[in-house]
Structure formats: C-alpha cells, structure tokens
Amino acid sequence: MKVAxxxxxxxPESELDQRFGRCECFVIYDTExxxxxxxxxxxxxxxxxxxxxxxxxxxxxxxxxxxxxEFGIKVKSLFxxxxxxxxxxxEPEKKIIxxxxxxxxx
Amino acid sequence: MxxxxxxxxxxxxxxxxxxxxxxxDKLKKENxxxxxxxLEEYEAIRLCDHEIMNHKQAANMMDxxxxxxxxxxxxxxxxxxxxxxxxxxxxxxxxxxxxxxxWYQCSNCCCYFNNPGKMDGIKECPLCRSSEFTNVQQxx
Numbered sequence: 159m160k161v162a163x164x165x166x167x168x169x170p171e172s173e174l175d176q177r178f179g180r181c182e183c184f185v186i187y188d189t190e191x192x193x194x195x196x197x198x199x200x201x202x203x204x205x206x207x208x209x210x211x212x213x214x215x216x217x218x219x220x221x222x223x224x225x226x227x228e229f230g231i232k233v234k235s236l237f238x239x240x241x242x243x244x245x246x247x248x249e250p251e252k253k254i255i256x257x258x259x260x261x262x263x264x
Numbered sequence: 265m266x267x268x269x270x271x272x273x274x275x276x277x278x279x280x281x282x283x284x285x286x287x288x289d290k291l292k293k294e295n296x297x298x299x300x301x302x303l304e305e306y307e308a309i310r311l312c313d314h315e316i317m318n319h320k321q322a323a324n325m326m327d328x329x330x331x332x333x334x335x336x337x338x339x340x341x342x343x344x345x346x347x348x349x350x351x352x353x354x355x356x357x358x359x360x361x362x363x364x365x366x367w368y369q370c371s372n373c374c375c376y377f378n379n380p381g382k383m384d385g386i387k388e389c390p391l392c393r394s395s396e397f398t399n400v401q402q403x404x
Binding site for chain 2: 223225237238240241242243244245246247248249257260261263
C-alpha cells in the first residue's frame with residue numbers, strides 16, 4: 159500500500175508540511191517494498207488551484223492514504239470521492255522518518 | 265430469510281435546527297404527538313426543494329437509487345404535511361445515514377483521520393494502530 163506524506167524538504171529528516179496543496183515536496187512511501195520517493199511539488203507557488211492539482215499528482219501514484227497537517231475544502235471533497243483516506247497530524251515538528259516508523263510498527 | 269439491509273444514505277451536513285414547533289391560540293398541545301423527520305428525509309427536502317435538484321441528481325448526491333430517493337422524498341412531504349395540518353411538532357432525528365465527512369481522532373497519537381470505506385467501520389488508527397479513538401466533527 160502506498161502512502162503520500164507532505165514534506166518541507168526532500169530528505170527523510172525533513173519535517174511534515176502543514177499545508178497540503180502548497181507543500182514543498184510529496185513523499186510517496188510504499189509499505190510493501192519499503193521504498194521512499196520524493197516528488198517536488200510544482201504547485202507550491204501557484205496562485206489558485208494548488209489543492210486539486212496536488213490531489214491529481216498523489217492520486218496518479220495510486221496512494222491509499224494521505225498524511226498532511228491540513229486539507230482544504232476542495233481537497234477534502236476530492237479525496238472523499240476518490241476514496242483515499244486523509245490523516246491529519248497537528249504536529250509541525252514531526253519528521254518524515256518518524257511518520258514512516260509509525261506506519262511500519264505493527 | 266431476512267430482507268436485504270438498507271443502503272446507507274449520504275447526508276452532507278447536519279441541519280442547523282433540531283426541529284420546529286407550531287404556535288397559535290387554537291393549538292391543543294396535550295393531544296398531539298410529535299413527528300420524527302429522519303435526517304435522510306431532511307436531506308431529500310433540502311436537495312429537491314432548496315437546492316432545486318431533480319430526483320436523479322439528488323439521488324446521486326445521497327448515494328441511493330432514484331426510486332429510493334423518491335420514496336424518501338414522498339415520506340418527508342407526507343410528514344411535513346401532517347405536521348402543518350395537525351399542528352404537530354417536527355423533530356429532525358434518526359435515519360439510516362452517514363455524514364459526508366466523518367472524522368475520528370486517535371487518543372494515542374492525536375492524529376485525525378477519516379473513513380473513506382463507509383460500509384466497513386474503522387477498527388484501528390491508521391498511523392499508530394491504536395484502537396482508542398473518538399468520533400469528532402472536523403479536525404480543528
């Protein structure tokens with residue numbers, strides 16, 4: 159299963175980005191192969207429509223869960239209709255590697 | 265053989281009010297009972313008569329078939345008519361529904377999550393796999 163995490167940088171030591179649409183970077187983590195992929199967000203400076211465009215990026219990778227600090231109103235309804243689970247973490251200092259560790263822990 | 269379980273109706277958000285009360289001098293308060301308008305019936309009235317959708321569109325919104333929507337809508341109108349004519353109080357409550365956005369908060373790691381697969385309930389937090397979580401309206 160693939161999980162998308164919004165990140166403030168492109169290393170596993172980076173912190174979770176509290177915004178979804180305009181985050182620095184997406185981390186696509188595959189729980190089966192244990193692979194981590196970093197995708198820089200092309201919409202991070204977009205004036206409008208960053209949310210839906212970012213949904214398209216993560217949805218095209220076939221993720222089942224998305225982890226971020228916040229989801230906008232348009233993004234929420236899009237993920238709802240795509241049946242992708244949203245997870246909101248309200249801890250800005252949380253590192254990507256810590257989140258991945260949590261996902262791996264059985 | 266038990267009948268087929270009823271399909272859950274999708275309601276976009278809970279109504280602002282929890283009911284309506286009649287008033288007037290001729291009203292005999294003692295011998296009229298209240299009417300329970302189900303949330304799915306409230307939603308059908310809202311979509312059809314407030315958002316002015318046709319039954320097909322409204323059925324799509326509530327994730328049920330067109331005939332089912334029409335049945336819910338008819339029941340809603342009958343109840344409202346009964347309340348108007350007989351001066352009954354309307355209480356908006358109950359029904360086989362789920363809300364469009366259902367959120368949970370994990371008591372262990374404090375994260376919020378929703379449940380996209382409505383039919384099968386959530387058993388554990390998707391992040392820390394704790395089974396302690398509570399239902400919340402929206403992540404603040």
